Amino acid sequence: MITLKGKSVFGGIAIGEIAFYKRNDTQIKRCHIDDTEAEIKRFEEAKNQAEEELKTLYEKAMDDVGEANAMIFEIHQMMLNDLDYIESIENIIKLQEVNAEYAVGMTADNFSAMFEAMDDAYMQGRAADVRDVSERVLHILSGAAKSGVTMNHPSIVVADDLVPSETVQLDKSLVLAFATQYGSSNSHTAILARTMNIPAVIGLGKELLEEYDGHLAVVDGFEGMIYVDPNEETLKIMREKQEEDLRQKELLDQLKGKENITLTGQKINVYANIGNSSDVGAVLKNDAGGIGLFRSEFLYLENDTFPTEEQQFSVYKTVAENMAGKKVIIRTLDIGADKQVDYFDLDKEENPALGYRAIRICLTRPEIFKTQLRALLRASAYGNISIMFPMITSLWEVKKIKEIVAEVKEELKQEGFAYKEDIELGIMIETPAAVLVSRSLAKEVDFFSVGTNDLTQYTLAIDRQNPKLDPFCDTHHPAVLELIRMATESAHAEGKWIGICGELGADLTLTETFLEMGIDELSVSPSMVLPLRKKIRETK
Numbered sequence: 001m002i003t004l005k006g007k008s009v010f011g012g013i014a015i016g017e018i019a020f021y022k023r024n025d026t027q028i029k030r031c032h033i034d035d036t037e038a039e040i041k042r043f044e045e046a047k048n049q050a051e052e053e054l055k056t057l058y059e060k061a062m063d064d065v066g067e068a069n070a071m072i073f074e075i076h077q078m079m080l081n082d083l084d085y086i087e088s089i090e091n092i093i094k095l096q097e098v099n100a101e102y103a104v105g106m107t108a109d110n111f112s113a114m115f116e117a118m119d120d121a122y123m124q125g126r127a128a129d130v131r132d133v134s135e136r137v138l139h140i141l142s143g144a145a146k147s148g149v150t151m152n153h154p155s156i157v158v159a160d161d162l163v164p165s166e167t168v169q170l171d172k173s174l175v176l177a178f179a180t181q182y183g184s185s186n187s188h189t190a191i192l193a194r195t196m197n198i199p200a201v202i203g204l205g206k207e208l209l210e211e212y213d214g215h216l217a218v219v220d221g222f223e224g225m226i227y228v229d230p231n232e233e234t235l236k237i238m239r240e241k242q243e244e245d246l247r248q249k250e251l252l253d254q255l256k257g258k259e260n261i262t263l264t265g266q267k268i269n270v271y272a273n274i275g276n277s278s279d280v281g282a283v284l285k286n287d288a289g290g291i292g293l294f295r296s297e298f299l300y301l302e303n304d305t306f307p308t309e310e311q312q313f314s315v316y317k318t319v320a321e322n323m324a325g326k327k328v329i330i331r332t333l334d335i336g337a338d339k340q341v342d343y344f345d346l347d348k349e350e351n352p353a354l355g356y357r358a359i360r361i362c363l364t365r366p367e368i369f370k371t372q373l374r375a376l377l378r379a380s381a382y383g384n385i386s387i388m389f390p391m392i393t394s395l396w397e398v399k400k401i402k403e404i405v406a407e408v409k410e411e412l413k414q415e416g417f418a419y420k421e422d423i424e425l426g427i428m429i430e431t432p433a434a435v436l437v438s439r440s441l442a443k444e445v446d447f448f449s450v451g452t453n454d455l456t457q458y459t460l461a462i463d464r465q466n467p468k469l470d471p472f473c474d475t476h477h478p479a480v481l482e483l484i485r486m487a488t489e490s491a492h493a494e495g496k497w498i499g500i501c502g503e504l505g506a507d508l509t510l511t512e513t514f515l516e517m518g519i520d521e522l523s524v525s526p527s528m529v530l531p532l533r534k535k536i537r538e539t540k
């Protein structure tokens, strides 16, 4: 038995086989080929196999996420059969007498550059598709497996660390737990584990070897441990602990339908955070009063190109309808920093967290912003949607956002689309600057929601992605708490409400402090709704 200790980011016990997340980068080499006919045939066979894979993916996506989202795989099939694309590859093989990998790589570069140079945002988005389709063919040609995990049954996903674009590709129904070599407690793998209500341990170190792939293991999310090839005694103890955990969860179930009210009668709203429309089930199951943060950027991360207005509209509408009149706060896309999407073509930055991200992208690429706003406003006719804007630092940003929202409303009106005229607009308070000008900001918006993950990062000058800084990261730092108090006072002075949607909202040792400050809403991972309700109901 191998015992490794890391850091717990979500409790629970999982027992199952390890599925190790493998990364493969295909390096393209230029090789001279004598028999070019045979090489063209090799390319054609790889292309046919890629087409088969895309057909299977299309059918799976149809079942999982519906036609609008599955369409991308149909578009990829069309690209693969594009005569210009095929001709370019075959010509390069024939005329330059080179290998198929090189010809596919060259064609992908040329075609994507051509798409990128076009004016239309939709056509620019096709650049990423050409690269993606070509990547698929390259993987087949080189015989390399694609990055990812192979899971035929529920498994413990082990990785060095996972970025959001990798977690979105996992078949969530088969993930029993996450265990990573690196990672920080505020990383999105941690947030995902909390949403999915599954144990997660990070920082287990290099000793967590790839060769354990397929081995039986136990993840103890309470203690931050993983046991690989556990002995009988450990298995017995862990099974008992797992049963006890289930008993505790059943006890919490009894709090469903009860109010979030303290012993002295103070009420507070408890909402849930989601990253995906499929998380709504967990929100309802845990009896949250609404959705306090829908991280819409996951819609962009899941796609190979910009999600269209119709695609987005259909997702937002479904969420709003399923929440049946309960509040759904959708945050506009927060791409950048740790959430990178290839087709946005963002430059590599020295300081991505201080860089071109979130509202800064939206305000400088209005065509992307407007598409999302159109979808959000149209969906607002089907439920209780509010829109929230991330990474605000200045008053002018809010004024500009409101101008754009008004323009979009006018366009929709002209086109005869229904939307909620008095839709609530709010902002994330996640920079110290926003807190310091919060009184002016509060005059312009309907609500605030404190993003404590970023507010902590920017206040303490601590990169939330860097686990080495954990010893310096005091999440209860008085500076952070004081900023939350200041933002609360500003919001209330202007008659607006304020919530917390960062991870700190679920820190039960601070619930009393937040109640005392007068915070109106706490939005937490679905799995934390009932423990938080319990804590509120026990508070004097």
Ligand code: PEP
Pocket (backbone or CB within 6 Å): 293, 295, 334, 430, 450, 451, 452, 453, 454, 455, 501, 502, 503
């Ligand atoms: C935050 O910063 O606290 C927040 C909720 O946003 P995200 O974690 O998505 O950056």
Ligand code: MG
Pocket (backbone or CB within 6 Å): 390, 430, 451, 453, 454
């Ligand atoms: Mg944030």
